Amino acid sequence: MKKLLTLLLCLPGLTQAQDDFDAVQITVEEVRNGIYMLQGSGGNIGLSVGDDGVFIIDDQFAPLTEKIRSAIARYSRENVQFVFNTHFHYDHTDGNENFGTGGAIIVAQENARLRMSQDNFLQVVNVQQEAYDPVGLPKITFTDSMTLHYNGHTLNARHFGSGHTDGDTIVKFEEANVIHTGDVFVRYGLPFIDVPNGGNLNGMIRVMRELIAWSDDDTLIIPGHGQVSRRQDMVDYVQMLETIRDRVYEGISAGMSLEAITATVPTRDYPASGFLNNASFTKIAYDSFFQ
Numbered sequence: 432m433k434k435l436l437t438l439l440l441c442l443p444g445l446t447q448a449q450d451d452f453d454a455v456q457i458t459v460e461e462v463r464n465g466i467y468m469l470q471g472s473g474g475n476i477g478l479s480v481g482d483d484g485v486f487i488i489d490d491q492f493a494p495l496t497e498k499i500r501s502a503i504a505r506y507s508r509e510n511v512q513f514v515f516n517t518h519f520h521y522d523h524t525d526g527n528e529n530f531g532t533g534g535a536i537i538v539a540q541e542n543a544r545l546r547m548s549q550d551n552f553l554q555v556v557n558v559q560q561e562a563y564d565p566v567g568l569p570k571i572t573f574t575d576s577m578t579l580h581y582n583g584h585t586l587n588a589r590h591f592g593s594g595h596t597d598g599d600t601i602v603k604f605e606e607a608n609v610i611h612t613g614d615v616f617v618r619y620g621l622p623f624i625d626v627p628n629g630g631n632l633n634g635m636i637r638v639m640r641e642l643i644a645w646s647d648d649d650t651l652i653i654p655g656h657g658q659v660s661r662r663q664d665m666v667d668y669v670q671m672l673e674t675i676r677d678r679v680y681e682g683i684s685a686g687m688s689l690e691a692i693t694a695t696v697p698t699r700d701y702p703a704s705g706f707l708n709n710a711s712f713t714k715i716a717y718d719s720f721f722q
């Protein structure tokens with residue numbers, strides 16, 4: 432919890448004042464075939480319950496762990512056996528130490544583990560995320576892909592390269608045709624891209640194109656934040672990102688400064704999100720070309 436004391440900004444679903452956690456309710460929605468989405472505060476949690484046990488994707492904030500366990504207990508008496516982290520950000524991983532203490536095996540892409548094992552500053556939200564104790568760190572890591580056979584599902588975890596961070600994982604339940612995207616795809620408007628921690632707008636667009644190719648019209652998408660979505664929602668989202676990226680690149684090609692490009696309002700046509708506006712998102716897009 433020490434890492435949350437430095438929260439200074441309020442952004443939807445990402446930061447939360449300590450006192451507010453008492454008021455958070457965990458809601459559960461069945462997505463398909465024994466796969467659920469849990470929402471409370473922080474990133475969406477994917478849940479699979481079945482004959483093998485309980486598996487979750489991301490675990491939100493530490494003060495919510497008991498509420499999350501209570502919500503899961505409605506579907507299974509088993510403890511959580513595996514936690515997949517879609518990336519290192521604390522609004523997706525702050526519960527790791529609790530679930531690790533409870534015996535769960537945490538799994539993540541190797542860059543995500545590396546960042547969780549050290550202090551990181553999240554510039555856009557002005558938060559210092561401190562290193563986790565070993566019990567909260569992933570015990571299993573992978574580089575590009577791994578497969579878990581669990582509860583009758585074939586779970587393919589893929590890392591498509593830098594996008595939201597440099598350690599993003601997308602998890603697909605193959606037979607059920609359900610994908611948890613982590614924060615590569617979100618529903619709150621202009622997305623947070625953590626450029627100082629390896630994220631990149633051009634990378635995010637490339638990953639989204641891979642994701643769209645990996646899905647079809649029947650795929651149900653659990654985004655990092657927001658409601659269950661469809662492939663077409665991802666198409667609309669990547670078109671927004673490409674439009675803004677192209678406008679910024681046009682300015683860079685013409686030799687314009689960041690300030691001058693910002694003044695052309697590259698994000699026009701798209702609403703600001705709770706914590707990203709034209710200036711801050713244009714900077715993300717601009718910086719993505721100079722990494």
Ligand SMILES: [Zn+2]
Nearest residue numbers: 518520595614
């Ligand atoms: Zn994130």
